[in-house]
Amino acid sequence: MDQEQKEWHKQFATETFNQTWDLMDKQDKDQAEIDRMIHAAHASRYHWEVVGEAVNLARGEWQISRVYATLNRVEPCLYHAQRCFKITLENELKDFDLAFAYEAMARACNLAQDQVETAKYITLAEEAGADIQDEGDRKYFFSELHTIYPGS
Numbered sequence: 001m002d003q004e005q006k007e008w009h010k011q012f013a014t015e016t017f018n019q020t021w022d023l024m025d026k027q028d029k030d031q032a033e034i035d036r037m038i039h040a041a042h043a044s045r046y047h048w049e050v051v052g053e054a055v056n057l058a059r060g061e062w063q064i065s066r067v068y069a070t071l072n073r074v075e076p077c078l079y080h081a082q083r084c085f086k087i088t089l090e091n092e093l094k095d096f097d098l099a100f101a102y103e104a105m106a107r108a109c110n111l112a113q114d115q116v117e118t119a120k121y122i123t124l125a126e127e128a129g130a131d132i133q134d135e136g137d138r139k140y141f142f143s144e145l146h147t148i149y150p151g152s
Contacts, residue, residue: 006051013047013056016040020063024070034071041067054091058084058101065104074112081108096137099128103145110148122148 023029023037045060052060061084068077081104087093088101102125109117125145132138 001050009047009051013044013050013052013060016044016047017060017063020044020067024067037067038071054087055093055097058087058091058093058097061087062100062104065108069107069111072111074108077111078108081105094131096132096134096141099125099132099141100144102128103141103148106145107148118148 017040020037020041023033023040026033029037041060041064045057045064048056048060061080065077065080065084068074068080084104085101088097093101102121106118106121106125109115109121122145129138129141129145132141
């Protein structure tokens, strides 16, 4: 693959990742927007697989899991959380990425109503989150983690 093709894949990976975020943040999505959000998340993950590194793959799986969490779709949420977690551990990703891998597992387990596993992964996420070096990233992480149990 030549450099121009790599840049094309990277551009689409980034654009679809950002489009997914915009759609996740949008209130009152219609069915077309929900479908676009799902497809954009998967498209981003695909394009990162072509040109990205392990961190991009883990983040792509995290984002897909989060999309399905917002839609209350247990099975695909759990599947992609597990993929994120596996990629993160196999590639020894740390800091922000490790914390969010635990967060994805906690969110998916909570959606599946498995409170034992939810509690386990929240504890692991809190421990990993405390080790996030950048203060802004750490605050953001904990604000997201606390959305699993609103009001906690």
